[in-house]
Amino acid sequence: MKRLILLLLAITLLACTNKNRTTPTTRKIGVLLVSHGSRSETWRKALTDLDGRVRNAIMADGKVKDVKSAFMEYTEPSIATRLKEFDQHDFSDVIVVPIFLTVSPHPFDDIPTIMGQKTDPQSLETIKVEGIERYTPRARTHITPLLDFTDLLQKNIARRAKAISTTPDKEGVVLIAYGDETYEKEWGALLDRVSQYVEKETGIGVHSYGWCGHLVHYDPGKTTAAIEKVLVARDKALVIPVLVAHDERFQIKLIGAGIDRIGNKEQRVVYKPDSILPDEDLEQWVRDAARHHVTKIEASPK
Amino acid sequence: MRWPSVRDLRRLNVATHRDIGYFVSALVIAYCTSGLALNHADIWNPDFVIHKKKITVPARGEVRLEPAEIQAYGALVGENRYRVFDYPTRDQVKIYYESATLHVDLSSGMGLYERVSRRPLFYQVDVLHRNSFKPWRWAADAFALLLVLVNVTGLFILKGARGLGGRGKWLIAAGLVPPLVALVLHG
Numbered sequence: 001m002k003r004l005i006l007l008l009l010a011i012t013l014l015a016c017t018n019k020n021r022t023t024p025t026t027r028k029i030g031v032l033l034v035s036h037g038s039r040s041e042t043w044r045k046a047l048t049d050l051d052g053r054v055r056n057a058i059m060a061d062g063k064v065k066d067v068k069s070a071f072m073e074y075t076e077p078s079i080a081t082r083l084k085e086f087d088q089h090d091f092s093d094v095i096v097v098p099i100f101l102t103v104s105p106h107p108f109d110d111i112p113t114i115m116g117q118k119t120d121p122q123s124l125e126t127i128k129v130e131g132i133e134r135y136t137p138r139a140r141t142h143i144t145p146l147l148d149f150t151d152l153l154q155k156n157i158a159r160r161a162k163a164i165s166t167t168p169d170k171e172g173v174v175l176i177a178y179g180d181e182t183y184e185k186e187w188g189a190l191l192d193r194v195s196q197y198v199e200k201e202t203g204i205g206v207h208s209y210g211w212c213g214h215l216v217h218y219d220p221g222k223t224t225a226a227i228e229k230v231l232v233a234r235d236k237a238l239v240i241p242v243l244v245a246h247d248e249r250f251q252i253k254l255i256g257a258g259i260d261r262i263g264n265k266e267q268r269v270v271y272k273p274d275s276i277l278p279d280e281d282l283e284q285w286v287r288d289a290a291r292h293h294v295t296k297i298e299a300s301p302k
Numbered sequence: 303m304r305w306p307s308v309r310d311l312r313r314l315n316v317a318t319h320r321d322i323g324y325f326v327s328a329l330v331i332a333y334c335t336s337g338l339a340l341n342h343a344d345i346w347n348p349d350f351v352i353h354k355k356k357i358t359v360p361a362r363g364e365v366r367l368e369p370a371e372i373q374a375y376g377a378l379v380g381e382n383r384y385r386v387f388d389y390p391t392r393d394q395v396k397i398y399y400e401s402a403t404l405h406v407d408l409s410s411g412m413g414l415y416e417r418v419s420r421r422p423l424f425y426q427v428d429v430l431h432r433n434s435f436k437p438w439r440w441a442a443d444a445f446a447l448l449l450v451l452v453n454v455t456g457l458f459i460l461k462g463a464r465g466l467g468g469r470g471k472w473l474i475a476a477g478l479v480p481p482l483v484a485l486v487l488h489g
Binding site: 103108109118119120121122125128129130131182183186214217218 | 344345349350352385386388390391396398399400401402403405416417418420425428429432433434435436
């Protein structure tokens, strides 16, 4: 019996030591586009399309050997799945590009915790409950800044407002975003910056914003309230979803229900259930972020 | 070998209903408890208890803090050893401890300390109900089928006026009313 136990212990020890946890010495860089994830196939397709549109340009100079996409929750491929794939192919560095608008616990705590970069107690417990796998890769991970780091969101919203605007002096812009409880101040400031830019570009001087996510318990009434605020001063409200991609639950069900509560909505509300993607500036931003980090990695010691 | 009589089938039916009923009783209670908890997940956290404590520190604006200053913040919430600290924005710092965090807005001087712990009983039953442990889904499928069996066998336990042919059929019809009304109202 003792021998058997010793044998089993030896096998276990061998299995543990066989795992090579050291970062490969030969430099091999990959790029991982990480988005929130959704049960909506349309939403996920927008993100995989983004991957398809940027991969050739990112890999063109041969410095980046692969580009992959991962979803933080709901569906595969997960972050852990993709990081394991990079490890299997001996990547030394993975540049993680979070496709998130601005600061929130997802890019700041959850993603680094999933990748083993950080141990946030609340994230750790939450990802366990939600069945999200945590995986610390052998490859070094480098997280790029978020979308609000540049002015691409401002340009995106201004372009979409222009597309549905007919009489700027009689219209107001209503921005509907997911929102975040911890960083509500920052989300509000971002949308204020966006609205000021829209005003400069389109001449639409009245704006409001509302949340549609967990912060407001997915209440369409918050969309209605934001629209009504604009309609006090203007004849027509242009409703623009500040959401990365199209998800039927948000653009149709939640925002749509909020608009349905407006009297005479056909005359008073202009709404196109679109999203930030597709956007050429965003594609360029992903390419630039990857290129910038490749340069940084190459300048750092192996 | 003879075909089982109606009486034999009735006895088998009662025995099946009784024994499977005993077998699934613990899980029925677990699933009902977690069902109630998860039904209201938008107004309370069924899985975790978050102990919160607000603190106030002198407002400093956009600064980078020295480890000694981070240590001093920790002393205000009874934490003497931090793991790491990070800046979510230019004027905010988040300090991580063993099972807690302290998030300080350096512009306003307001800080929020949060210690997370699992809500006893609810956490465990929620893990099962939500299939957080992936292989559990097969057990959950089997459990669902057993519940159907308990239900169907239950229909044939009594005969006569109190059985399925008597008041039973009216009570089944009455049970269909709430979901039908809800679906009609939902549109």
